[in-house]
Amino acid sequence: MPVKPIEWKNRKLNILDQTLLPQKTSYEQCKTVKDVFNAIKILKVRGAPLIGITASYGLLVALCEKGMKDTDNMLSIIKEAGKYLQSSRPTAVNLEWAVKRMIKKAESCDKNIDTEEFFSVLEKEANTIFSEDYAMSENIGKYGSELIKDGSTILTHCNAGGLATSGLGTALSPLYSAHEQGKNITVYADETRPLLQGARLTAYELANAGIKTILISDSMAGFVISQGKIDKVIVGADRIAANGDTANKIGTMSLSILCSHFNIPFYVAAPSSTFDLAIQSGRDIPIEERDSYELKTFAGTQTAPNEIDVYNPAFDVTDNSHITAFITDKGLIYPPFEENLKKVISDK
Numbered sequence: 635m636p637v638k639p640i641e642w643k644n645r646k647l648n649i650l651d652q653t654l655l656p657q658k659t660s661y662e663q664c665k666t667v668k669d670v671f672n673a674i675k676i677l678k679v680r681g682a683p684l685i686g687i688t689a690s691y692g693l694l695v696a697l698c699e700k701g702m703k704d705t706d707n708m709l710s711i712i713k714e715a716g717k718y719l720q721s722s723r724p725t726a727v728n729l730e731w732a733v734k735r736m737i738k739k740a741e742s743c744d745k746n747i748d749t750e751e752f753f754s755v756l757e758k759e760a761n762t763i764f765s766e767d768y769a770m771s772e773n774i775g776k777y778g779s780e781l782i783k784d785g786s787t788i789l790t791h792c793n794a795g796g797l798a799t800s801g802l803g804t805a806l807s808p809l810y811s812a813h814e815q816g817k818n819i820t821v822y823a824d825e826t827r828p829l830l831q832g833a834r835l836t837a838y839e840l841a842n843a844g845i846k847t848i849l850i851s852d853s854m855a856g857f858v859i860s861q862g863k864i865d866k867v868i869v870g871a872d873r874i875a876a877n878g879d880t881a882n883k884i885g886t887m888s889l890s891i892l893c894s895h896f897n898i899p900f901y902v903a904a905p906s907s908t909f910d911l912a913i914q915s916g917r918d919i920p921i922e923e924r925d926s927y928e929l930k931t932f933a934g935t936q937t938a939p940n941e942i943d944v945y946n947p948a949f950d951v952t953d954n955s956h957i958t959a960f961i962t963d964k965g966l967i968y969p970p971f972e973e974n975l976k977k978v979i980s981d982k
């Protein structure tokens with residue numbers, strides 16, 4: 635089991651600061667809703683499912699911070715905090731999904747229950763979001779590992795592992811399961827510029843689990859695939875539209891095109907909470923743009939002229955035509971995606 639990225643205990647939210655990995659394993663308490671917002675914004679907690687889980691506990695933090703006068707007041711506190719937290723990162727739909735689910739739960743409560751009871755209903759809902767995510771990642775591992783043969787080499791991008799979910803991850807979960815089943819696998823991890831989630835987090839997680847991992851820079855992927863070293867690519871997702879277009883970490887789209895060109899299967903692993911069937915295509919997915927600082931510096935050292943213009947989108951959109959299948963908690967989903975996603979995912 636990888637290191638725990640989040641813990642809710644005795645009404646306190648502790649998060650692992652992922653910006654310090656792999657050098658330092660350091661937890662900190664988010665005491666205010668602003669702390670939760672900042673933790674998500676600067677990627678102390680990151681990865682679509684984990685952002686959703688963090689936001690649901692973030693609403694409990696807001697209640698503890700602002701007091702619990704009466705249930706009407708508590709409902710307005712979580713609505714306001716939910717709106718604020720949702721503005722921290724726009725691309726991963728899990729954040730919006732988790733906040734909406736918590737608010738819906740709050741609204742369904744009997745108006746006459748006391749504030750303590752109201753709080754425990756919401757606490758239970760956040761814990762359910764956490765444990766359902768754990769179970770979804772286990773199922774993704776189960777279904778995805780069927781695709782992985784003994785001796786396979788898999789390439790992945792960014793970090794869609796235990797550090798991005800409450801369980802073993804999405805893209806990495808099938809790899810953990812295959813390894814557990816005794817299959818001998820090798821994983822190529824893209825370093826994932828500019829924030830190095832592949833080098834700092836994926837390489838760290840997989841190496842700790844004893845899985846043979848080879849780190850490459852993003853620009854090496856095409857050459858490595860052309861050399862016939864890769865059997866398949868598995869990545870995570872931040873939001874998947876009704877037609878299967880998929881937003882994931884910047885660089886994913888290029889990988890999918892490489893896979894089509896070299897005829898390598900390209901899989902997207904994601905829980906039901908990452909599908910947004912309300913939007914028709916990738917054109918409707920909001921793409922987060924991040925600070926220019928991330929491109930003008932490397933490990934705190936300036937690497938570009940101060941005054942240079944920068945474009946820093948954090949995600950890109952992979953066209954559904956480049957996706958072989960989705961590995962979900964409900965099984966593998968093959969094209970035609972429009973039809974099959976609706977059938978399998980619609981009861982999200």
Ligand code: MRU
Pocket residue numbers: 677680681682683726791792793794795798799803804805831869870871872882883884948
């Ligand atoms: O910016 P990040 O680190 O939050 O981006 C994470 C990714 O792109 C992951 O691949 C995605 O969220 C899936 S995590 C299971």
